[in-house]
Amino acid sequence: MSTQALTEQASQAVTAWTRLLRGHASATRALNAKLVAEHGLTVNDYEALRQLSQAEDRSMRRVDLAAHLFLTASGVTRLLNGLEAAGFVEKGVCREDARVTYAVLTEAGHRKLAEASASHVAAIRELFEERFSTSELAALTDLLSRLPRVAGADGACPPPE
Amino acid sequence: MSTQALTEQASQAVTAWTRLLRGHASATRALNAKLVAEHGLTVNDYEALRQLSQAEDRSMRRVDLAAHLFLTASGVTRLLNGLEAAGFVEKGVCREDARVTYAVLTEAGHRKLAEASASHVAAIRELFEERFSTSELAALTDLLSRLPRVAGADGACPPPE
């Protein structure tokens, strides 16, 4: 590969990165504003509820939830503080390891997620389907999936609470 | 299109969106930590310097810089407060419209950007080229570029300062 090609490749990586920054910023700004206005949830609140709703027993170890959301341990404590105060999430204990605390989606949390999903999913679809065909969506998803993911399996532990 | 296909398309859009969230979070976390540790600049500091360095006269109206970075007016004031305190950016006045303030890259700011770019660009290349071929980088860039961009032309005004 020539020096010229190397330079092009370098600026290509930088261009991809800045597009990722801008694309994330614009999409997050738009989707978050609507979600907060209509349902009082931030995008991260919503993602936390969604992760929990898809997990077994609708619960996850707090440390695993942090990893999935790319938050620090303290970040997840503070995010969950808000969701617990609203009654959407509860704490659960782990009978095998007293260090572990679970985040458990409540019935109210599940209802809130369903309620918010109607308009939030519509907003996501509008934003993405307006710009991408079905095959392009698949390509975009595939490419983005190659960026670093959560490491390691989630800690197992018998049903909490 | 069948209901099933519609559902698939819907979840495809949602999947693309969550991958964008995760991909951004993981890449930003890694690149930001390194940039802060090595050069004392956040990713947004760096992007502000880079935008200014590429602008005509190495200067932009603050309001245009805000739009490019997807920050609010107050967000950009505070970001620039830090860069001004460090001597990397200066204020410039607009002789035709006294409401407008420019952000002007200083020589020190230009040197700082060049200095930080060496390792930062290398880190970006490492992260992206490890995962994507040249054509995949181009495809990713193209797809991300379709998400909402900055609106309107940047305000012109004779050279500031």
Add this chain to the structure above:
DNA sequence: TAAGATTGACTGTTCAATCTTA
């Protein structure tokens, strides 16, 4: 020693209000 969770102090950012100029 280390893992998980929380807390206090701090940073970065937003929103609402204000000021100046157009």
Add this chain to the structure above:
DNA sequence: TAAGATTGAACAGTCAATCTTA
């Protein structure tokens, strides 16, 4: 009236320190 910039109050998240349990 509106555009651009700044400021005070508030919020979301980080980091470093601490506590409990393994």
